Amino acid sequence: MKLLTVCTVMLAALAVAMPAFATCTTPEFLLDLNGFDYTFPVPGGDFAAPNNYYEAVGEIVAVNPLYITTTGGNEYTFYVLSDFLATADTVFNFGIFSYQPNSFVGIYEDAGTAFDYGTSPQNATTPGSFVDGTLILGGIMPDMVVTVDLNTLNGSIQGSVVWSSGSQLGNLPANTSTQFSVIGTDAFGVPAGYVWDIDGEANLCPLTTGTEETTWGDIKKLFNE
């Protein structure tokens, strides 16, 4: 009996793993991309203009075949369309632009027309030639941030993507988020009317459920409620 009491006390004091929160554990490569970006309708990278959109188009240069199936000869492109600006701050010599939570990211497969950046987007081919074909992955970036070095005028775009549509959505493992990380540079090859030459990647981040400590007593309470 004494032993039972001791055991009961011990059990009550034991730290028990309880599902509590989701964290990213081991990210996996999803895709590598490059292209160009622009602001619209006010051009020239005016991120702070009222009701101005940030947009980016380009090609997918590599994918993880575990999650995206490709067909030789087909063209794979992407399109990013921001939500409206939420906040704009200057820290040191950097402008930090956060967007409202419905920025769109789409990945497309096209067996027909070749993409064409043209100049001064939006134009006859941008974003049109990047969003034709089949949407294979589409999602929302609820936390998109553009950071601009106000000295060099280079920058970065980052956020997490929640995929919700596309013909290959089913290829993605459940319970993942995707981290979108891109740099932008004002390189020589930027077509007229675009802002940055962008280069980056998207990585899948499997979410595992974390734990919190509790007691057997608290667990029993859960079943009594």
Next chain:
Amino acid sequence: MNRIVKSLSLLVIPFLFAGTSYAGVDFIIDWGTNGKASEPNYNAGTHHSTAGNVLTVRGIIIGFANNGPFAALNGNGNEYTVVLGNMTSLGSIHAFPLNLTSYSGGEFWVYEDDGSGAAADFANAGSFSDGTLILHGPLSDVATNIVDLGAGCPGGTFFANWLATDGSLFGLVPGCAGDIDATWSDNGCTAVIPAGYDFHCNGHYGLGECPPTATEESSWGGVKNLFR
């Protein structure tokens, strides 16, 4: 009128030799997602780099711009790697949500391995610097930034300027300069950071400017003769 023509014809003018132009070239060297960096004594939790830390970046090149100076290297079966090293931290400064670090010094090396060396492996630092040194030079203005909003994955950029000074393929970009830009993350939620490394980076070399092409003095007559 004749006098004017005569005067012009006697003018000695600099004639620009036709040189190789890479205007509009995209990323002349691209290591894609295959970049990792180490900085002993770096604190990823606070994104703080202590002054005096030494940063090294290693990358496996995935390709060269098809319209760039190294295009002929694409698809030849050799392995190409890049090392950026000897970058000494000047310390970090922090102001939410930014974390900025500047570095002094720095050099870059680009290697070609025809298969006789070890396959590039982040667990074997030497595997990135075996083979033939095809391009080398100093770095300048090295800086990183990481934006940490307190939610999601912190991330930012790596930036440096490069100047080609030597290497077996130096002749393809003689004295040329440009920038190196990369995504930059010190948190494993963006991409895997293997043991012994502190950062993941996806980046490339951009080609900025090459020295003016050589000139020689000539007369209008000499120029006209070229067209005959």
